[in-house]
Amino acid sequence: MVLYLKEFKIKWGMVIDLDRCTGCGACMVACQAENNIAPPVDASNKRYSMTWLLVYQLSNKQPYPNHDVAYMPRPCLQCGKPNCVPVCPVIATDKNQEGGIVSQVNARCIGCRYCMAACPYHARYFNWQDPVWPEGMEKTLTPDVSTRPRGVVEKCLFCHHRYMYARDKARIEGRDPNALNEGDYIPACVEMCPTGAMVFGDLQNPEHKVHKLSKSPYAFRLLERLNTKPQVYYYSKREWVRKQGDNYLEHETVGGV
C-alpha cells in the first residue's frame, strides 16, 4: 500500500514536449502493437476502447486568428503517490520496484475496478471482452507481454519488459543493471515518436535529459494540484497549455512562470 510519496533511487519518467507533439498518434499505435492490445471489435464504442496511451486535443478556445491547439499524449503517469494503489483489495497493483513504475499484475486482478475509479487521469482500462486477434495477427504478438482476458484492468507500464531486457543486457555486458545509460531502456511510444516530443530517462539521474527538462520552468505535471506527483512531465512554452494542464480557472495565474 502506498499512501505516502515513495522514493526510489531510480525514477523512470518522461518529459513530453507539447509544443512539438503534432498529434500524429504514432505513440498510440506503437503502444498497441508492443503491448498486445487487440484491435477493437467495434471501434465506434468508445466506452470499450483500449488505449493505454491516449492523445488528447487541447484548445485555447479563442476564435480565429487566435485559435491554437495542442496535443497531449497521456500514458499512465506512474504517480509518486498513486491513487490507484491503496484502493486495490488484492494488491494487483503496487508501486514497490526500483524505477518507480506502478505495476499491474493482470493475473492477480479480480476486476473490481476500484483503481479505475481512483485514477484521476483515466489511465486504466477494463477488458469488457476477451481479446480477439484477426487470423495471422497472433504471430505479431510480443511474447514478453501477457495477453489479458476479459474481466481484468490493464494499463501502461512504461513497457516494463523492455526495462527487464535492458537490465539483462547490462548484466551480460558486465555493467551495473541499476545504472543504465540513457537510451538503454526506451518504451515503444518514445522510440516511435517522429518529432522527438517524448523524452524518456531517469528523473533522478543528472546525466539524463529528462532530469534537466523536468526542472524547467516550462515543465508541469498534469493536475499538479492533486498532489499525485506523476513521473510524467509535460513541457510547453504556451501559458494557456500549462494552465489547462492544471485546470486553472480564468482569473488564476500559473505558479512559477
Next chain:
Amino acid sequence: MMEEKKGGTSAGGVVLPFLLGFVAALAFGWWGVPQLLFSKKTQPLVFTHQNHIELYGMSCDDCHSFRRDGSFSGLPDNAKCAECHSFPMGDHPDEIKFVEEYYEKGIEVPWLVYQYQPDNVFFSHAAHREYDCATAGCHPDVGSSNELPVYYENRLTKYSRDTMKMKDCERCHATVAAQEPERFAGAPNACQTCHK
C-alpha cells in the same frame, strides 16, 4: 455389566469404518490423484550429462549459453550437437537415431523441457546465472546424472510437474533479498519483478 460391554463394542464398530475410510481417502489423495493428474512422457533420445561432463570435460555453458543480448539460448539445437555428432561417434542406437532421424532430416529434437515458465512469468536467466541451477533448487540435478528424469505432464494444464512454483521463487526473493537488500538490489519481492 452387560450394558458396559455393549457400549464398548458399538464404539469400536463405529470408529473402524471411519479409520478405513480415512486411510482410503489419504491413499487416494496422495497416490491416486497424482496418477490421474499427470501423464508420463520420456525424452525422445537418451542423453547423458555425466558422460559429457566427466569423460569429455565439457562445461554447462558449452551447450546452454547466453546470447549477447542477455537472453538464454536454453537447450542446444541440432547444429550445436552436430559440432561433435554430425556422424555417429559410437554405436549407441540413440546416437545413430539422432544423426539419421533428426540431424540429416533437418528436424530439431523435440526435447521435453521440465522447467518452462508459466505464461504470465517473466524470468531472466541472466539475472540468476551466478547461482548454481541445481543447488539453488530451480532445476532437477541432471548435470551429474546419467539419465534424464521422467517428464510428468499435467493432463489439465499441460504444464510440466516440475515447473517452478511461486513459492520456490519467493524462497529467495522474499526472504533472502529482504535480509540483504544491498546485495540483491533489483531482486525485491515486487510482483512485477517476475510477472508480466
